Every structure is written in C-alpha cells, then in structure tokens.
Amino acid sequence: MKSTARAPSNIAFIKFMGKTDENLRLPSNTSISMCLSDAITTTTVEFSPQYKNDQIDIRGDVFNNQENERIVSHLDRIRKRAKVKLFAKVATQNSFPKGSGIASSASGFAALTLAGTKACGLAIPEKELTILSRLASGSSCRSIPDGFVQWEKSTTSDDSYAYSLYPPEYWDIRDIVAVVEDKPKAVPTTSAHSLVATSRFFKARMENIDNTISLLKHALDRKDFPSFGETVENEALNMHAVLMTATPPLLYWNESTMSVIRAVWSWRLKGLRVYFTIDAGPNVHVLCEGKTEKTVVSYLKDISAIQNFSINKPAIGARVIENHLF
Ligand code: DP6
Numbered sequence: 001m002k003s004t005a006r007a008p009s010n011i012a013f014i015k016f017m018g019k020t021d022e023n024l025r026l027p028s029n030t031s032i033s034m035c036l037s038d039a040i041t042t043t044t045v046e047f048s049p050q051y052k053n054d055q056i057d058i059r060g061d062v063f064n065n066q067e068n069e070r071i072v073s074h075l076d077r078i079r080k081r082a083k084v085k086l087f088a089k090v091a092t093q094n095s096f097p098k099g100s101g102i103a104s105s106a107s108g109f110a111a112l113t114l115a116g117t118k119a120c121g122l123a124i125p126e127k128e129l130t131i132l133s134r135l136a137s138g139s140s141c142r143s144i145p146d147g148f149v150q151w152e153k154s155t156t157s158d159d160s161y162a163y164s165l166y167p168p169e170y171w172d173i174r175d176i177v178a179v180v181e182d183k184p185k186a187v188p189t190t191s192a193h194s195l196v197a198t199s200r201f202f203k204a205r206m207e208n209i210d211n212t213i214s215l216l217k218h219a220l221d222r223k224d225f226p227s228f229g230e231t232v233e234n235e236a237l238n239m240h241a242v243l244m245t246a247t248p249p250l251l252y253w254n255e256s257t258m259s260v261i262r263a264v265w266s267w268r269l270k271g272l273r274v275y276f277t278i279d280a281g282p283n284v285h286v287l288c289e290g291k292t293e294k295t296v297v298s299y300l301k302d303i304s305a306i307q308n309f310s311i312n313k314p315a316i317g318a319r320v321i322e323n324h325l326f
Helices: 065-082 105-119 126-134 138-143 189-198 201-222 225-244 255-269 290-300
Strands: 002-014 019-021 031-047 055-058 088-094 148-151 162-166 173-179 275-277 284-289 308-312 319-321
Touching (some): 002 105, 031 138, 031 173, 031 201, 065 088, 065 105, 065 126, 105 138, 126 162, 138 148, 162 201, 225 284, 255 275, 255 284, 255 290, 290 308
Antiparallel strands (some): 002 319, 148 162, 173 284, 275 284
16 A cells, blocks of 8 residues: 655646635636646555554754645545555655745645555546645645646636646746745735735735636747736736735745846846746745747856746656655
8 A cells, every 4th residue: 555656736827816715615717727847745555464654754944843744634525435444654755855935735746645545555637636736735636637727716626636738848838936035934925815805905816817718728829928928027026015015914025035036127128038936935936938048047157136947848647657665
C-alpha cells in the first residue's frame, strides 16, 4: 500500500479569490491556470499497520502544526473514501526551495491526493481526483490536469472540478518568477479568501469576471500574446485592488514588487511583449514568450531588488511515478 506521485504548482491567469463554501472550498468564480515545469512536489504515501500514527516528513522544510493538520485531514478524506483504517507515512519533497516565491500547497496537495488514493488501491478518474484535491486546497485541483487548466465554479461539490483546456506544448510561453522576498507571507491565502467579500469592489469583480474569462479564453484560442498578457495583468491588478480595499486591508506588495512592475511596464513601452501577474504575495510572475526568454532574463538580472528567479514552461499535471522517497 505504497505509492509515489509528482505534481506541478500552477500560476493562475484568472485568479481564484473568494469562496462560496469554505468547508467544501467552492470558489466564487471559475479560474484558469498553467502548470509550472520548475515547481514540482514529489510525495510518497504508505499505509501500513506498522504505523501507530500518521508520520509526515517534509524534506528540507519545516511545516507548522496547522499545515500538518491540513495534511492529516486530507489523509482522513482519502481513508474514508477507500474505507481504509490504517495510519500512513508521508514523505514529500519540493523541487523548488522554500522562498522561491511559489506556494507549495497546490503541488503538495495534488501530489498527496494522487499518491494517497493510489496507495489505497483506488483508481480514481481525473475529474474526481480534482474534486478530492480541491477539498484540501482549492488551487491544487488545477495541478492535476495537464498544461492550461480551467476550474469550474459551481454550487455543488461534484460539479466544481478542473480539466485541461490545452496540453503544455500548445503554447511556448514562460512564467519567470522574480523573487523579491523569501519570507512566508504575513496573511495566509486561506484568510484572504474569507476577507475579500468585505471589499465593496468584490461585487464589481464578480460582475465582470465572466467577461474577463471570455477575453482570456479568446486570447488563448488565438495564441494572441499581447491580448493574453493585458487580460492577465489587468485581472491580477483587479484581484489586488479587492484585497487592498478589504477590511482589514491586505497589501501583499512591497517596494521591490513595485520596482519589478515598473520595469515590466518600461520594457513594454520599448516594444518587448512582457506582462506580469502576482498571487497573494510580493513576488512577481513575469510572463513572456519562449522566443524572448533570454532577453527578459538578462533584463531581470539587472534589477537589484530581485533575489533570484525560476523559469517555468507549461507542464504536464500530476503523475504516478516508480521512484519512492522511502
Ligand atoms: C491568490 O488555493 O491557496 O493564489 O483553498 O485556502 O488553500 P486555499 O487557497 P489557495 O488560493 C490561491 C489563491 C491565489 C490565486 C489562484 O491561485 O487562483
């Protein structure tokens, strides 16, 4: 009863922000993302009578009690579904270092869902796997299908699932994560979801989100990079406008975030097709085409506020692999 899976993190082009049901993690809006090639979690799960409690070994990282509890709760969901009563040993390792500007909950829970269900002997179809993973961390459901992924909002759990829109090779674009701060974020994303409705701009965001989704899908469909970039950038600024006007206000950016934003805008004025998006943190995801990667990287190297960066291509989703971590 042992299995190992690897899963990528993902970057949202249309952000998941706000939940209509906190327990079921039902999102206020449909979101769209891309799986990231250089931000992978590998997880081995083994259920066995030899374990007298759940053991969680997070290699090269320290997790607090709350994070450990989230993992145990998810093991409980898996055990319930498989009617298994055994404790588990879990080992998990990230390809991206702590402080790389990418949260590990999306890749971490996607890998745990796949490895855990497989270790229990369950062969769950992709759609159901995304639903199960969503219950642990919303955005993790988008790390299971390949490439460019859509996660549907719904009023019922069974209809809020993720699926692939296009495979990774569909479009040769890059997400270069410019890390300006490597400390854990002050306000966790889960808290942000429960605060956004206090902003009066949240209603306006919800009224316009279907229009933004149509614009993005149209741009993806035509591989129209400027239109894609403008939509993604505007959508990120929209989410942050809502966060900044919540009570209490959530301002995730710092001075270095602003310096990268201004740099991206100045390069664009000079004719370079480069855009950005930002999650609930200060680090900037710089988006460009494969053909301009080298130029963008050379420009980023000149910005002193950037501590390090990682270059991501579109990637496949979660997979079972043979090499166990223990
Ligand atoms: C800003 O999926 O981390 O990154 O369900 O509480 O674990 P929980 O939230 P999470 O939220 C991600 C928010 C975001 C935007 C996005 O990835 O869509």
